[in-house]
Amino acid sequence: MQELLLLLLPIAAASGWLAARRSMRTDKGECVGEAGPVYFRGLNHLLNEEPDKAIDAFVEMLEVDSDTVETHLALGNLFRRRGEVERAIRIHQNLIARPALTREQRAQALLELGQDYMRAGLFDRAENLFRELKETKLHVRPALRNLLVIYEKERDWVSCLETADQLENLTGEKMSLQKSHYHCELAQAASAQGRAADAAAHLKRALLTERDCVRANHLQARIAADQGDHTTAIRMLRQTAEQDAGYLPEVLPEIVSNYRSLGDLQGLRTFLTETSGSHPGAGAELPLADLIRETEGEGAASEYLAEQLAASPSLALLLRSIEMNSRLPDSQSSQFVEGLRPHIRRLLDDKPTYQCVQCGFAAKTLHWQCPSCRSWSTLKRRSLIEAES
Ligand SMILES: [Zn+2]
Structure with missing residues (x-):
């Protein structure tokens, strides 16, 4: 003043x-x-x-x-x-x-x-x-x-x-990234209103604007899955992960559910094993542990988790092994680990998972446009940012 x-x-x-x-x-x-x-x-x-x-x-x-x-x-x-x-x-x-x-x-x-x-x-x-x-x-x-x-x-x-x-036209500056997201937004709106043809047309234009638009590929895969074409959905989802490995944790749960809808547990196992080897920490370990438990029992799954924990410890792995441990009979340590669980869960919940690489804005969910600096496609998984730096 x-x-x-x-x-x-x-x-x-x-x-x-x-x-x-x-x-x-x-x-x-x-x-x-x-x-x-x-x-x-x-x-x-x-x-x-x-x-x-x-x-x-x-x-x-x-x-x-x-x-x-x-x-x-x-x-x-x-x-x-x-x-x-x-x-x-x-x-x-x-x-x-x-x-x-x-x-x-x-x-x-x-x-x-x-x-x-x-x-x-x-x-x-x-x-x-x-x-x-x-x-x-x-x-x-x-x-x-x-x-x-x-x-x-x-x-x-x-x-x-x-x-x-x-x-x-005025500046000569390319805005293809923004434009591909605008088309994706229109596609999502059309899809929500049941206008499948419009949605498909917008996704096509998104990909014409920005060839490697992972969001458009992801939405196309969802449409395929909704139509019951799980094989195409899996192929497209795996393609998005190849285009941008940072996107793998987003699409991984959907790849898993598409394999399950197909009933192809062998294919799922191969995919998860490969992925946990090539991209440790991207989220393949937990669904793989679930799959091992279903096919080989609690003991094998618990053993697998212990191996993974020793290799690269994470809170999510720790939580899952505690959960499995407590289901095992004759586990004297179960009371002890049971006491740890709420703390670990809180740690997991408190930690913002995404961060804007442009301005540092932290968030728990993936925003396509950063709410803080309004850049598009700049929010990345924090674990991946930390791994890169
Ligand atoms: Zn930002």
Whole structure:
């Protein structure tokens, strides 16, 4: 607050002086040496330690003319950056209401006001301003970028696609990753409404836009599984894991359930054994332990888990072996391990599993778009990030 007043005080004084000089010029002979009552009201508030009122008084006395438009813009910007959005909005609305602004000045003020509205969460108003800017052909790039943020928030994926195309044309910057996700969103919506053909068409376009779009492949596999084509589903799911090994833990449970739907336990065993060898810690160990228990009994499964725990210990493996141990007869340690279980489970629950590689945002579920920095496809399993670094 103090630094702001230090900035405002001389500007306000200068504005008062300008106003005074102008009135001296108009009323010849009459010497108007005063800075004006508003300035003194502001000073008075300042001396009475009422900085909020002082700021408003100084802002009020700044006349809008071609000399002070820049000052108003800078002030509004400063207020917004300090989180004083209401003040920023008042300044920018006041600017726009002036008919004397040039086309460029008005566009600049519209852009600033739009950003104020964004900051205040008034997305409808912001959208109208940015659309107006787009039509005036001034500041089109920032207008489109802001519109894209708004449409993403509104989950208006059709508008997102249009806007991304316009941005691509304007900047030459490729936005295929975002566009493939917009198509996937549309596909998911279509699929939820039972429009299977539309869903398939959007997934096709997602893959045309971004050839290695794992999300589109994953959704296609789900559609195949829903239609009872588990062989195709397995092939596609395994393909997504090959495209991006970081994605394996996401699709692994679905690969397992597709093998089970087929009744192909031998195929499942081969897949899980291979995967736990090539990607330890990706989640193949637990379903493999389950499978061993079903086919060879508790003892064999418990032995397998002990081996895995010795090789690469993890909380999930520990928990499962405790669970199996407690089912074994004559296990004297079962009471002891039983006592450990709630602590281990809490550790597992507390630990956020995903992290944005862009900004570090941590989450328990996979978000396609980072809620913090709004990048797409940047959330990865934390265990994999840790393993890489
Ligand atoms: Zn992020």
